[in-house]
Amino acid sequence: MEFRQNLSQRIVIAFVLMSTLVAGTFAMGIVKTVHFVEERLLSAELGGDLDRLLKMESMDDWRLRPEPEQLFHFSGGYGDFALPDDLKDLEPGFHEVFRDDQAFHAFVRIVDGRRYVLLQDQSEYEKREQILFAVVWGGFLFSIALALLLGRLLARKVIEPVVRLSRQVRHPDQLLPLAPPLAPDYAADEVGQLAAAFDATLGLLRQALNRERMFTSDVSHELRTPLMVLASSSELLLENPLLEPRARKQVLRIARATQEMRELVQTFLTLARAEQGQGVQPEVEVRSIADELVEQWREPIESKGLILEYRPEAQLCGPFNPTLLRTVMGNLLRNAWHYTEQGHVCLLLQEDGFVVEDSGVGIPEHEREAMFQPFVRGGKQRGDGLGLGLSLVQRICAAQGWMVQLSAVEPSGCRFRVVLRPGAAG
Known part of the structure; x- marks a missing residue:
């Protein structure tokens, strides 16, 4: 199915699509950047904390404990430090771990064949992240609404010359011989070129209409004399008492056809004048x-x-x-x-x-x-x-x-x- 929109709607649609593309790209860029920064900063933070805990283990200094929101596990650990099954296959580096309704940031390091994992609760971080994303997507939707409003305002401004040109072209006075040209009223841009094209087309149309009117008037005027001769000759023949009935019938047909032709000529003249708006009925x-x-x-x-x-x-x-x-x-x-x-x-x-x-x-x-x-x-x-x-x-x-x-x-x-x-x- 072919959808047909006017020029104003096309401008608005193009403006909204462009704004949607730019704002969407910007929003996605913010989301990707947040995730990238999150991974980098948390990797550095958790990596530093893990190094501190590894140093504690090497010194057998267990008085130092992970932060309250952190969990520390390693291979061969005992009690709370035992490595759970869901962490045994994690590769070294930064990860996100989900347990039921809880989410953790995890950093894994392997030292001398032993796997060390530091978990940090990311609930608070996720809340702040969700607020940030809500602001980003809210700004995205606001930019689309703003683009729609600005698109309509700009569309009216952009197509104003086209609308004005359309009204001028449709005006009946444009077919008059002395109608002024349209192009001087517009700048030398695409609208000005369109106005110049209309001037050329309207000029040809005026010439064609003038030729038609002149032809109608000339032919109608020139036919009057022979038609008058036919009518008067028919009248003289009908006045002849010696005219046979059969011949009289033929002359009557000639007189009737002559009258019809005279009426037709008068019709063409009247129609030509009516199309020029002359006279009061x-x-x-x-x-x-x-x-x-x-x-x-x-x-x-x-x-x-x-x-x-x-x-x-x-x-x-x-x-x-x-x-x-x-x-x-x-x-x-x-x-x-x-x-x-x-x-x-x-x-x-x-x-x-x-x-x-x-x-x-x-x-x-x-x-x-x-x-x-x-x-x-x-x-x-x-x-x-x-x-x-x-x-x-x-x-x-x-x-x-x-x-x-x-x-x-x-x-x-x-x-x-x-x-x-x-x-x-x-």
Whole structure:
């Protein structure tokens, strides 16, 4: 399992681990040093006492006795001086001997084949040693807690430039053409290099956005003239009383397609301006736009043998962009008409938006998330469309702060629900 921590947590963890390593090494060094000094000092002390006792024996001066906390044993000794079995195999030098709940320091020396052992009770020494070790380990734990506290304080200080840079990069004003560069606000270190890289990337992004807006504006502007010619020519042809019914039907199709193209051009222009945050949205009644689109799509839907259900169950007014709202609703109706061969198409107005439902081929669950991406059409049963209608719907909703949801209809079909949020665009 991969554990993901933010930069601040990583700094704290690194600081605590480093402090733990240093403090642990220092504590272990103290423990080892205490044991080493203990062995050296006690070896010298017990060795001196043993030499004194050996001198007593050689002089047959038994008036001198070991210290009260000491025991003296040797090979061939009698009474209290007899060598116990647990001391007979000790090598010469310093040892620690444990008897039941008692602990002794022992020093062994062999002289002329005889083994001499001096024991000294280490209970008091062990108590002092335990106090020392408790202080050492207490200091170790305190150093870890202090490292955790200092790590958090230092982490905040260290990542402060990174957090500030992150906020500046996420600010919407960074996409404006006159946005100031970020690098001059930072030192010439790693954060400064990162700010310079963001400046370069944001510059390329601004250029791409500007090219897209200019392209949208130029294309939309240039298409207006030929579309106007098509619309006026269609009107003149329709005014001709000698036009045959079959030809009139074709001219009506041309006029309707021309109107749709004009609306689409206006949609692109409006969307480009909306993405730049221009203009204040007028108060729009959703039902008036729905009435227009129902009247527009009734004939194509019913001529296909479908039933158009229109249920304006709620009144909704708000500061909505009428062109973009008409485009979203119209694209969803067109999508329902295109992919439904039998059954119905339903437009339902709700208190917070509207729903477009159909009984068409539907969209499999594993394809629904990708249906709002450009040029995604779903399976073969979805026909030969370009896959741009739902992408445009998603783009408009994202720009305006609206929400579009896709769900299935039993036994087949799709249900698109659009939640309109007044004043959410910006």
